[in-house]
Amino acid sequence: MKNYWQILRQPQIASLLVIGMVARLPHSALGMLLLLHLVTNLDQSWVSAGLVTALMTIGIAIGAPWRGARVDMWGLRRALIPSVIVETAVWCTVPHVPLVWIYPLAFIGGLFALPVFSVVRTALGVMTTGEQRRTAFALDATATELVFIVGPAAAGIVATQISSTIGLSVIGVTASVAGLAMMLLNPPTSSADPKASANKANVHEERLGAEASFIAAAPVGVPEVEGELILAGMKSARARIKKRGKNFKNRFNWVSASVLAVFISASGAGMLLTGTEVSIVAELEAGGNSEQLGLVFLFWCGASLIGGLLYGAMRRNISPLVLLLLMAILTIPMFFAWDPLSLAIFSALPGFMCAPTLSAASEWLTDLVAEKRRGEAMGWYGSAMTGGTALGSPLTGVMVDNFGPPLAFVGIGSLAIAVVVMALIAQQIRRRVRRQRTRTRIAA
Numbered sequence: 001m002k003n004y005w006q007i008l009r010q011p012q013i014a015s016l017l018v019i020g021m022v023a024r025l026p027h028s029a030l031g032m033l034l035l036l037h038l039v040t041n042l043d044q045s046w047v048s049a050g051l052v053t054a055l056m057t058i059g060i061a062i063g064a065p066w067r068g069a070r071v072d073m074w075g076l077r078r079a080l081i082p083s084v085i086v087e088t089a090v091w092c093t094v095p096h097v098p099l100v101w102i103y104p105l106a107f108i109g110g111l112f113a114l115p116v117f118s119v120v121r122t123a124l125g126v127m128t129t130g131e132q133r134r135t136a137f138a139l140d141a142t143a144t145e146l147v148f149i150v151g152p153a154a155a156g157i158v159a160t161q162i163s164s165t166i167g168l169s170v171i172g173v174t175a176s177v178a179g180l181a182m183m184l185l186n187p188p189t190s191s192a193d194p195k196a197s198a199n200k201a202n203v204h205e206e207r208l209g210a211e212a213s214f215i216a217a218a219p220v221g222v223p224e225v226e227g228e229l230i231l232a233g234m235k236s237a238r239a240r241i242k243k244r245g246k247n248f249k250n251r252f253n254w255v256s257a258s259v260l261a262v263f264i265s266a267s268g269a270g271m272l273l274t275g276t277e278v279s280i281v282a283e284l285e286a287g288g289n290s291e292q293l294g295l296v297f298l299f300w301c302g303a304s305l306i307g308g309l310l311y312g313a314m315r316r317n318i319s320p321l322v323l324l325l326l327m328a329i330l331t332i333p334m335f336f337a338w339d340p341l342s343l344a345i346f347s348a349l350p351g352f353m354c355a356p357t358l359s360a361a362s363e364w365l366t367d368l369v370a371e372k373r374r375g376e377a378m379g380w381y382g383s384a385m386t387g388g389t390a391l392g393s394p395l396t397g398v399m400v401d402n403f404g405p406p407l408a409f410v411g412i413g414s415l416a417i418a419v420v421v422m423a424l425i426a427q428q429i430r431r432r433v434r435r436q437r438t439r440t441r442i443a444a
Helices: 002-008 011-041 046-074 076-096 099-111 116-127 130-162 164-185 201-215 222-244 256-285 290-313 321-335 340-368 373-404 405-444
Strands: none
Touching: 002 011, 002 130, 011 046, 011 076, 011 099, 011 116, 011 130, 011 164, 011 201, 011 256, 046 076, 046 099, 046 116, 046 164, 046 222, 046 256, 076 099, 076 164, 076 290, 116 130, 116 164, 130 164, 164 256, 201 340, 222 256, 222 321, 256 290, 256 321, 256 340, 256 373, 256 405, 290 340, 321 340, 321 405, 373 405
């Protein structure tokens, strides 16, 4: 507690953590509010709603590293101006246009989303050192967990008790206000900044900060932070190329059978998480209980938090494939939920495996990939996760529209199980090919 208090006693760091937490709230509620708006207000199918959220996810994944790079090049205030303008324009417009315009607007909104995670993490890395930096990252991860428990619950209440149109407009305005507050605070994002109290965090620590945010955002906020892993990977690759020259001959010689299996499992985890989220929303909406989203997400996200804490206390590593398999199997019993409380209780079962699955994947990549390539590997991990996340929403939408929400839990869980099997098969094939090559070299 002493370390936390030392961090919070520093006004600039405390202000940054508070503004970062507030700035994340609109985006944590956005996906849920958008789903409910499309289905309830516009009478769209769940496939259409899923496609919209998938486009927003892809926009966020592309935009996060792009916006983060602009912060490095232009400075914080100049880089945030487009986000401040576009966020308000897009999310205040979306509730008033037909579906055909919502698709590109959702993508643009994701593309220009305020790069809160990268700004906060980079600034914390500049303003702190050593043990203090790890404490600051831990505080930021805790704030992230709280935000992604509160945000979706608030979205459900606003959509059912007030208006999704008002809610989306409020998100656009508050996101821009948060951007203005961050511009006003203007935390240092470079060690050359006169306000910097420490050296800039190195690439390794940036990657660790990205991983912490990623795991803390599970299971609801994963789409919002996948781009941060991609950004960390880009920075790692640029640093390595700058140091060693542009020699791409052995660019991917770090990709082993086990690494491929982790990437495939990342896609499966992303698909399962977004699929479960869509199924939960559809199940509650079908029963007229959308206002109970907060209860279900409290159990789902809370179980993930507990599972992550328990896994972190363990002294042995568990394969992410095993954990993903367990999460997929435990998703299927959500079919038997009969009311919001039972759905919340059943959701805690796969939720308990969520943070451990993501933590285990990070640990495995750390063990499997040489230190000089770990950042790049984590970037590809983020890309794989984004692919699965973007695929999960429309796929689940098809299941909901054709078979109903209960069977969608069974369907998305079964698909994730199939992904695990594919990962195991790919792992075995890759190992067999490598053994054959080794034998051929020995024979020659």
